[in-house]
Amino acid sequence: MIPVISKLPQTGTTIFTTMSALANETGAINLSQGFPDYDCSPQLVELVNKAMQNGHNQYAPMAGVMALREQIAAKTERLYGSVYNPDTDITITAGGTQAIFTAISAVIHPNDEVIIFEPAYDCYAPAIKLMGGVVKSLELEPPNYRIAWDMVKRLINNKTRMIILNSPHNPTATILSKEDIDELSALVKNQDILILSDEVYEHLVFDGEVHHSMARYPELQQRSFIISSFGKTFHATGWKMGYCLAPAYLTQEFRKIHQFLVFSVNTPVQYAIAEYLKDEHTYLDLPAFFQQKRDYFRAGLQNTRFKLLPCAGSYFQSVAYDAITDEKDTDFAIRLTKEFGVAAIPVSAFYRKGIDRHILRFCFAKRQETLDNAVDKLIKV
Structure with a gap:
């Protein structure tokens, strides 16, 4: 051997x-x-079949089918009041995990520090380590698992490159509050710190509460990779279909990695979801x-x-x-x-x-x- x-x-x-x-x-x-x-949804399966029959079976564009990116842009503006350019700010990915790995790969260099909150989805730390980054974890306490922002502040130094957030959170089922957003905004103001916001459960928020996407807040949006997942949203995890929202300067770096990691993702499924998203009740x-x-x-x-x-x-x-x-x-x-x-x-x-x-x-x-x-x-x- x-x-x-x-x-x-x-x-x-x-x-x-x-x-x-x-x-x-x-x-x-x-x-x-x-x-x-x-x-x-049987309708969604039918739309995939229709896309296949219509000949959408070859490589999709590297960044994703434009019709789908346009629907994502419309959905994001409708939900969060934020404008993303489908051409420069949205990339279709092979699921949320690939998008997370790609974002970390694009901007984390050796010895960069990344703050995560544990318990944490298990792909964050390995991706950081593979890039030579340093994981700085803050352990959250049950049963409410609230973020102690004063402790986060203590972790930040001139090597801090990124903070990874996950809301709604896996595994704790907690969500970020407006107070959390205010604390985060104050913390990163005038700092060269990026945010990776794992929002794959964005549509699964209960009891009339609001999902505080980074896309709602311009000062956070401009430093954030926002990750979402159609697999989670549309009960089709095996299709491995997600996307990344990010301002153009971050998307440019994201796509440099994406093109060599998977290049593009399932073409007929992209066309089907683009059509399916036209009905906002689907989400x-x-x-x-x-x-x-x-x-x-x-x-x-x-x-x-x-x-x-x-x-x-x-x-x-x-x-x-x-x-x-x-x-x-x-x-x-x-x-x-x-x-x-x-x-x-x-x-x-x-x-x-x-x-x-x-x-x-x-x-x-x-x-x-x-x-x-x-x-x-x-x-x-």
Whole structure:
């Protein structure tokens, strides 16, 4: 064997792959990985088929099909009052994770420091490290996981290049408030700090709350890569279709990486989503759709020994299990899958140091029958 020096020596198979594989192996109900168990819109499938039949089967433009970029620009202006040029400010990507990796690759140099908030989606830190950057993490405290901005201020120095935010947040289901935005704006004012805003759950905000996209605030918009995902929005995670909004000077750098990473993404799906987006109800109705699932699942979990943590957005519900066992969350998640037939994600997986606060994450983007069956099993724990 030829010796290879790993660029990510501490990284193995992701917990999402591990838990989904265990669920398949044991026949457990999979509430671990974040994907629906119901189909996406038949109309959207029909539109993809129509695009294929109409010959849209070759490479799309590197930046994405213009019709789709125009619809994204219209949607963004309608929702957030911000204007993005479809030609220079919007890039279609192979899902949200690719967009995140591309943005980090485009602007992070060796020894640049990037602030992340843990628990954090597990692709942030590896991408930073691959670019030679330094991860500066701030650990958030359950149950509310609020950002302590005075602590963020202490992390900032002349090497700080980027702050990564995620709202609605995976795995904690929290959302940024207007107070958070005000604190962030004051913090980065007159600083050469970029923002990567992971907003893939932008349409999954509950109880009448507002999604505080970076696109709403000009002073933040001009320094932000904003990442979104059609896979999350339209129940089609396997299509791997997302996009990045960024001002032209950042998009120029983003596309330099994008063109060599994937060049372009699925052509007929782009045409189909462009047509589908013409009906604004395809996304405006999503908060009510998912809030019904959240409320239904939470009501069922009230009959278990799990303690519910707040859920203001996303399609995840976190629970504390201190009243049940003092096992490590990884051990308990495995036992829950094998002995009770429900797979969850241990939240320690979202900390680089594996911090265990005895919390699991369930995905409730499931059919009512699936949620009923899962609750019936969890009542027995």
